[in-house]
Amino acid sequence: MAKPFPILGFDVGGTKVAVSLVLSDGTLVASSRVPNKEREPDDVLPAMVSAGKSLLADAGIPREELKAVGVCTPSPLDFKRGIVMAPPNMKMWKHVPIRDFLAEEFGVRAFFDNDANASGLAEWLFGSGVGVQDMLYLTMSTGIGAGVIANGHLLRGATCDAGEVGHMILDANGPLCNCGLRGCWEAFSGGRAIAQRMQRELADKPNSTIVKLAGSLENIDMKTLSDAVLANDPYACAVWDGMMERNAQSSPSAPSPSSAATSS
Ligand SMILES: [Zn+2]
Incomplete structure (x- = not known):
């Protein structure tokens, strides 16, 4: 070799x-x-x-x-x-x-x-995807994206935008996303969006667990959130649960909230 x-x-x-x-x-x-x-x-x-x-x-x-x-x-x-x-x-x-x-x-x-x-590609060639023909790699960081391996090939799409799942709209009246649309998955669950939301909501709460853990409002990030969840902080747990609900909503197998609403 x-x-x-x-x-x-x-x-x-x-x-x-x-x-x-x-x-x-x-x-x-x-x-x-x-x-x-x-x-x-x-x-x-x-x-x-x-x-x-x-x-x-x-x-x-x-x-x-x-x-x-x-x-x-x-x-x-x-x-x-x-x-x-x-x-x-x-x-x-x-x-x-x-x-x-x-x-x-x-x-x-x-x-x-x-x-x-x-x-x-890296996960497919060297990680947990070795040997499979179809897989989805989901990245959740500042933003949310996906790499799609379909039938043994990386799917790029005509404009290299295949797998841009972070901008699937979960609620057309939801929070404004960095891309200009409203209610994208990333606007609910992206690291930056979550951090900005907590900074906004905790601006006048200097004694909250999250602000104390972060040291300052500007330092609040996903790490602070997960630390606060581990410390059982009720606000952090509520933010976390809301994020997980949106993540579940993004799954193709999740029931659509709109179809549930129209059945009444
Ligand atoms: Zn977006």
Whole structure:
């Protein structure tokens, strides 16, 4: 079997870029993070390159041995041209030719895809999806997305938007989503939406468990929520249950609330 070769991976998200040095057999050698919250791509891109070069140097791998770079970003994106278009959770990133930038900086071929597709592929090739023909990889982070493997192929769709399940509308009169629509699944259960909701609702409750756990209103996130749930905080448990109900509503097997309502 051929010796595994090194690859750099960049997972660009709404709060951070996860940078990984991996081997082609799926082994993770090392990883680091670059902050990407409210930051311009002009600042983040060079920091990504530095982080990648540091990982290589720390692992004692000469640049010439690097065989490829993989990068993924949230949708929408131009898959063919390697451009991240204007993801709702990354307001400052507009039409950034990220694939070719990284290819040029590292002098190797760069591969680009939607983050949920890339995660789905990884899970299929190296994780719990090995050997199956059909699977759905669900990512729940700042936003919500899915990578769909159908009949042994990654499903991209005509505009690389297949699996954008986070923007399925669960309630047309629901909260405003970052995408501009109302009541998307992500607007109910996405990490950012939940954090913003708690910050809004707890703005005048400095003594609440969640604010105390977070240290400040601005620091409230999903980690704070899960910590507060484990501490049996009633407000946190109510937020958690509401989120789980919306998650269940998104499942194809869940009964539709509208069909139940019309039967009366
Ligand atoms: Zn949406």
